[in-house]
Amino acid sequence: xxxxxxxxxxxxxxxxxxxxxxxxxxxxxxxxxxxxxxxxxxxxxxxxxxxxxxxxxxxxxxxxxxxxxxxxxxxxxxxxxxxxxxxxxxxxxxxxxxxxxxxxxxxxxxxxxxxxxxxxxxxxxxxxxxxxxxxxxxxxxxxxxxxxxxxxxxxxxxxxxxxxxxxxxxxxxxxxxxxxxxxxxxxxxxxxxxxxxxxxxxxxxxxxxxxxxxxxxxxxxxxxxxxxxxxxxxxxxxxxxxxxxxxxxxxxxxxxxxxxxxxxxxxxxxxxxxxxxxxxxxxxxxxxxxxxxxxxxxxxxxxx
Ligand code: CP
Numbered sequence: 028x029x030x031x032x033x034x035x036x037x038x039x040x041x042x043x044x045x046x047x048x049x050x051x052x053x054x055x056x057x058x059x060x061x062x063x064x065x066x067x068x069x070x071x072x073x074x075x076x077x078x079x080x081x082x083x084x085x086x087x088x089x090x091x092x093x094x095x096x097x098x099x100x101x102x103x104x105x106x107x108x109x110x111x112x113x114x115x116x117x118x119x120x121x122x123x124x125x126x127x128x129x130x131x132x133x134x135x136x137x138x139x140x141x142x143x144x145x146x147x148x149x150x151x152x153x154x155x156x157x158x159x160x161x162x163x164x165x166x167x168x169x170x171x172x173x174x175x176x177x178x179x180x181x182x183x184x185x186x187x188x189x190x191x192x193x194x195x196x197x198x199x200x201x202x203x204x205x206x207x208x209x210x211x212x213x214x215x216x217x218x219x220x221x222x223x224x225x226x227x228x229x230x231x232x233x234x235x236x237x238x239x240x241x242x243x244x245x246x247x248x249x250x251x252x253x254x255x256x257x258x259x260x261x262x263x264x265x266x267x268x269x270x271x272x273x274x275x276x277x278x279x280x281x282x283x284x285x286x287x288x289x290x291x292x293x294x295x296x297x298x299x300x301x302x303x304x305x306x307x308x309x310x311x312x313x314x315x316x317x318x319x320x321x322x323x324x325x326x327x328x329x330x331x
Contacts, residue, residue, distance in 0.1 A: 042204060064095065074153075086312070166311055167244065167311060174307060183240060284300060
């Protein structure tokens, strides 16, 4: 495939290739001497972000630099988008400066798909509205594989604001392709009606979800995407769905805690859980660089 627009376009074998490449790049990143390879030294990549980001933007940039690519960064808020320039004009102007690949985050679902039909460059989706966040799902599944040796047969509960989450959709698609079972859990108002069509279990009781799963992926309440009238108050949400140490210690098994970040500490998860030895939150971030190196390296090998 020329682009990475969503997990839906990947086969299980593609994900396997990405994981194998990520294994090799993790060795490079952990090397005490040279943390760089020359693989992309003839490639220029533009990171264009129309929405805020810490982890995704920095880890794409680090991955590109570790692969020896040339990198330019574009934040919409400080660009001529504020003067009314369109998405296609913006990207075509960046491409006129001889850019080969575009990594884009955008608030509108399908923005990457739209762009891939109108411009002549490889596109990597770094999150498009509430649609997909493919590299996040890949690094999440890779972190599960690292913890357990395999993703197949694992039970993963995705807990929280499923309705507004691109992480949830990409994780469901990726985990199913790798043979895991998936449950979503949260308030009924934050679980979309179509969710059963994706073949996931639905649970409204946090304790039941935690007792079922091997891995709990705790999602952030996306305050920036809420229609407030459908939303339980944050206090209600924390009372019913917040994960704290007391609940975690009351389970009859040790589960793994994940979170894509940014964490709303004290809302969906308490600090003592986020920072506990059961949490792999920072391992996810570390793996994000190796996964993004793997994705960029494999996409570059598909260039015309
Ligand atoms: N997980 C994630 O996408 O974080 P950022 O929004 O900080 O990139």
